[in-house]
Amino acid sequence: NAGVTQTPKFQVLKTGQSMTLQCAQDMNHNSMYWYRQDPGMGLRLIYYSASEGTTDKGEVPNGYNVSRLNKREFSLRLESAAPSQTSVYFCASSPRTTALRANVLTFGAGSRLTVL
Amino acid sequence: AQKVTQAQTEISVVEKEDVTLDCVYETRDTTYYLFWYKQPPSGELVFLIRRNSFDEQNEISGRYSWNFQKSTSSFNFTITASQVVDSAVYFCALSLTGANSKLTFGKGITLSVRP
Numbered sequence: 001n002a003g004v005t006q007t008p009k010f011q012v013l014k015t016g017q018s019m020t021l022q023c024a025q026d027m028n029h030n031s032m033y034w035y036r037q038d039p040g041m042g043l044r045l046i047y048y049s050a051s052e053g054t055t056d057k058g059e060v061p062n063g064y065n066v067s068r069l070n071k072r073e074f075s076l077r078l079e080s081a082a083p084s085q086t087s088v089y090f091c092a093s094s095p096r097t098t099a100l101r102a103n104v105l106t107f108g109a110g111s112r113l114t115v116l
Numbered sequence: 117a118q119k120v121t122q123a124q125t126e127i128s129v130v131e132k133e134d135v136t137l138d139c140v141y142e143t144r145d146t147t148y149y150l151f152w153y154k155q156p157p158s159g160e161l162v163f164l165i166r167r168n169s170f171d172e173q174n175e176i177s178g179r180y181s182w183n184f185q186k187s188t189s190s191f192n193f194t195i196t197a198s199q200v201v202d203s204a205v206y207f208c209a210l211s212l213t214g215a216n217s218k219l220t221f222g223k224g225i226t227l228s229v230r231p
Contacts, residue, residue, distance in 0.1 A: 042222055045218055109160055
């Protein structure tokens, strides 16, 4: 099983450029998430999608947009990248809330983004 | 709003020592989940345990044990006889149990186990 797959693994952008981080899961999970990890800050939620067709803001949504394309895919877009968005980004998914492993997140391998 | 505090930022121990990682949480809800995740130097995040708020039994899994105390809002993690492979960043997290619940993470504790 691939689990959660994120692309790209590494990306360097210039300030003002745009890019999309792609995420796909093959576990038939309902919910999907985007977190960012910065030194000393832990993992902070950017956006999440509780189910196909819905998205909600997390703790740090400014400067980002998301699309839940279908049940499998959840993309994160930076429209105009800023140096403050230099971070490691993690996509995650979790099964429905009535499942045995409800709220247990499975994470992708992470995407390291540098904005110059 | 939910909050998770991991007051220890870095811990260094010598192999075979026992070490306890502290986690204190805040929530006004009566039903919730608590979690621990491990992030080894390779960077992936690995799920270790989920505990339901109404289950205060301590849990032991090999060298790992977890102490959940609602009275002090704590969910501490102990590694017995630590090994070099335990070196990692450890995150405690909290979520509510209803729909649209999401995990709130602490800032993590970096554990270094020296040979």
